Structure formats: structure tokens, C-alpha cells
Amino acid sequence: MKEANKRLLHVKLVGNTATIACLIMYISYIEQIISNFTGHPVSPIQPICAAINALLWVVYGWLKPDKDWPVIIANFPGIIFGVLTFVTVFIH
Template identity: 70%
Template sequence: MSLMRAKREVNRLEEVKFVGDFATVACLIMYVSYIGQIIANLNGNPVSPMQPLFASLNAALWVGYGWLKPHKDWRVIIANFPGIIFGILTALTVIM
């Protein structure tokens, strides 16, 4: 492998890591934003439970996917695990 090719490969891996890190943070922020809906639900202004329920199902599937890969995909697991918790909590607070 030539030196130029090796440098391009290193740059590509750095770009992939950056995008993966940024996507993980964006996903975490998305799920943490359910806190506002939870507060609204508890204050008597409930939202539909369907979206958070399906978000938690989607998150659970992604966590399972990341966990079952031959090399665990920690970015996928870490990014989506809060979605399970916040999605279920949001749906449950609609009922309360």
C-alpha cells in the first residue's frame, strides 16, 4: 500500500469516527428531548402515546442489532438505549 493510500485511509477512518460520534450525540439529544413531553403529560397536557411507544420499540431493535453484531457496535447501543427508557416513560406518563 502506498503512503498516499494509507493517509487517505486514515483520513477516511477519522471522518467515519467523527460522523459516528456526531450521530450518537444527535440521537441522545433526540431521546432526551422527551423530557419536555413527559413534563407536559404530568401537567395534564398529554400527547399521543403512539410515537414514543414506537420510538422505544425502534430503539430496542437498534440496541439489539448493536449488541448482536460480532463486534458490538457501542455507538448504536449507547445512542439508542436512552430511547427505550424515555419512550416508555413518555408513553406511561400519558396514562398517569
């Protein structure tokens, strides 16, 4: 296998692994949402900051000439779960 192909394979592997790790990170907000609904609200600062960060990454991935789908896919749930966690802090 040529060196360039090997490098491309490594980049793809790291990208896929990072995408999965990012999705797991955002899905972990489900536990905080449950805590909010059960009367043990979490701090709203971290989830709203994560949602803003995820939004910026999604916009970045979308605006690139060749859309960066791993970045978009990995961060889109962060917008949803971050905002949902933030909102449920106040409606528990």
C-alpha cells in the same frame, strides 16, 4: 495522512456526531413527560414507536460480532424515555 486513516477519522467523527444527536433527540422526551404530568398529555403512538425502534437498534448493536457501542449508547436512552413518555400519558 493516508487516505484510509482519513476515511476512518471521518467515519468516527460522523458516528460520534450522530450518537450525540440521537441522545439529544431522546432527551427531548423530558418536555413531553412534563406535559403529561401537568395534564396536557401527548399522543402515545410516537414515543412507543420510538422505544421499539430504539430497542431494535440496541439489540442489533449488541448482536454484532464486534458490539457496535455508538449504536447501543445512542439508542438505549430511547428505550427508557420512549417507554416513560408512553406510560406517563396514561398516569397523568
